[in-house]
Amino acid sequence: MALDEYKPQKGGTEYDPEKTEFTFVGTRPDRPDGLDKVTGRAKFGADMSAPGMLHAAIVRSPHAHARIVKIDTSKAEAMKGVKAVVTRADFADDIPFKPGMGGELWNVLENVMAGEKALYDGHAVAAVAATSALEARDAAKLIEVEYEVLPHVTDVDKAMAPDAPVIRAGTRDRSVPEGFNENVVRYHESGHGDVESGFAEADLVIEDHFKTEATHQGYIEPHACLAMLGNDGKGELWCCTQGHWNVQKLCAALVGIEQSQLRVTASEIGGGFGGKTAVFIEPVALALSRKANRPVKLVMSRSEVFRATGPTASTSMDIKIGMKKDGTITAAQGTFRLQGGAFPGAPCEFTAMCAFAPYALENVHQVGYDVMTNRPKQAAYRAPGSPMAAFAVESVIDELCKQLDLDPIEVRLKNASKEGTKASYGPRFQRIGLVETLEAAKAHPHYSAPLKPGQGRGISCGFWFNHGGETSVTLAMSEDGSAQLMVGTPDIGGSRASMALMAAEELGIPYENIRVTIADTASLGYNEVSHGSRVTYASGLATIQAARDTVRKLKKRAADKWGIDEDAVYWEDGYAKPSGPNAGEFEPMHISKICAKMGATGGPIVGHYEATPEGAGVSFATHIVDAEVDPETGKTSVVRYTVVQDAGKAIHPTYVEGQYQGGAAQGIGWALNEEYIYGEDGRLQNSVFLDYRIPVASDLPMIDTVIVEVPNPGHPYGVRGVGETSICPPLAAIANAVSAAAGARLRELPMSPPRILAALEKQANG
């Protein structure tokens, strides 16, 4: 993540304040892949088949923690139609175990296929490929696994207790102070000033404890792939992923082949939200394919998705904030304990670093713990770690405002981080738009609209870093003057449209004349995963730069034709033009005319750009929500919702609104209903959508959006990523609305009806 201060970049990738007029950027054209996606012809992960294809199924541990004594595959192997069975022995054996995140490759392998121990309910222990999906499932039942069940732990606080069962000794890294259970595997501490003297200056100090349960990204498309690998070490893989180069790298290592010999093609992707940045079934399908020497299709069931793919971390948090009567925050302190399943990696540092980022604080201190439990390996989920921190911090700020009788927006404005503020996590902010989102929220009719009896209003701010990352883009001109743009970041929510808009802006040709392709790993340089809200920022920046490279080449062709210097040519609206009377008198030359002759004038015209952009501007949001609590059933309804967020520059405003609305809706689910429920036996009890209920259409109101545009200094048009920040404020905003509506403060998520009823009862009993 780009946590350092913004560094000016070379080569014109910085914000151009002169560029305020746009022809295409900011318009709302139909997405290029729209027709495919409304007719059912778009090919998602499970929609691909191959001649001779086998189907596979995975055997999973029913135990939360167990030693694998023996796996007997003989009955399955003897079954008619079965072509291959794999266990851990069929994967690379040269991947070293290391403490902390240093051994991430080992962690990925251990998660993909259990070694000596099954570490959570749903952990893969073996897999089988057969001639049909039904046969594969039948064969999986014939694989006999003998387990020695071990004591388990699934709660973060319990896992930190001195007598908790240890998930894996030797995993903690050197950051962890002495005296903790070995399940505490990483430690983070940051801040500045002196919080004790800050608290002493406060008129009111509130200290409180909060907990949030794990939630799942809940993408509607289960993980799916089609793999082909021969014993010549060459492979092909089709899968739904947020980043196919990452899949290539991890899979090649796990099955022991060269990275370049595995070509990975990203299918259309049915949602990811961070959860499709890892590999789960892909290496298994490759190993089965190699053994059977046939293509293998592997598709997860919904229950496998819940049991074995990344939920968020669950948390236990302590927050202490001091405030003066005038609303000035004098000090803030937070302790954040995150469990991330049976592997290191819960984003405790992000939780800690995001917690107080919206506020300019003289005294701030934050601590994070990464804790292992017998749960699935957590995966990124939209601004990983930040929403939980915002829930705790913004709830305490709300309570301070209430007790000091202060307006919650005024208090946030008074303390808001601005350009030049030393962030709670270290660097100084460049140009940011928090104040602008707060002002827009204050001015929004929603904030002053009257409430009905039984309703309450809550607000919250939220913060996310955003990210750049390795990026590679190619733009190839065709003879007719249309353009083929190849990007390496899967299109999860309309990014083809924003890429085409940016390319059209630079080339000066119609949006429709640009064909955007998500290139496979063999057709483009490395591209980091579509995460960190990086696509419109980084692939967009690379698209602009690749288009500018193309324009340079187009101008050169015109200059050569005219016999003048290429610096005497400029580019406007798709034409090469002589730059002034001194350059000579020439008819402007259209792009189609230049391209028609490209074979004879120097060959194909192709622009490209490769870099790791580091100027992803951070992003802030302010949400307003009205909620109604039914005191009899404990059910909370969200009756009105407004998202205000800084987009830097909205390339395709409709899809920006969509990101705001989607983040808010996921936040509403997280706040009110969604949770991982583990039984005493350590098994997940709600692994289907009926029991893990995400918001449905009848649960939600319309979600109003306001796009604030405070340009990011690190992007030519000022773009900031927008995908993740939108999920940061809802948890607290809703908790604050519930508190206003029902008079009870909920400190544990989700605020499900039983918890609300319990809180109301406690309130009534004083």
Add this chain to the structure above:
Amino acid sequence: MSKIHVTTTVNGDEVEFLCDSRETLLDVLRDRLNLTGAKEGCGTGDCGACSVEVDGRLVCSCLMLGAEAEGKSIATVEGIAEGEELHPLQKKFIEYAALQCGICTPGILVAAKNLLERNPDPTETEVRYWLAGNLCRCTGYDKIIRAVMDTAKDMREAS
């Protein structure tokens, strides 16, 4: 195990297939008839991504057996457009960006079309409850509901 022979109609075409008695209609559509427009989001009737019409009734094809299709008339997302002319709902979904990833879109289009055929003038609440069985994780439903309501309005005005 011997397979079951089924004769049915899909999007107006007569089709025949052999299937296992355990295969769902969704399995048959996707794996035997190569109609991969209907998606499997859950396999338990909870997400609506597999929505199809059977004799005009909206059903989750993951909850119906392939063998039960005998003699029925099935309509899937692949049959919504007429030739190259998209259905007004399809056009409006693109125009309003009522899809982000698009995995829920086939099921939602089938369900919404079925609604508008029964009720050309639904209220927002009616649309929300009719589509409550179709999960979308990306959009927060706002643009979907607007697209359905405005398509209904356009279709009323056009008729």
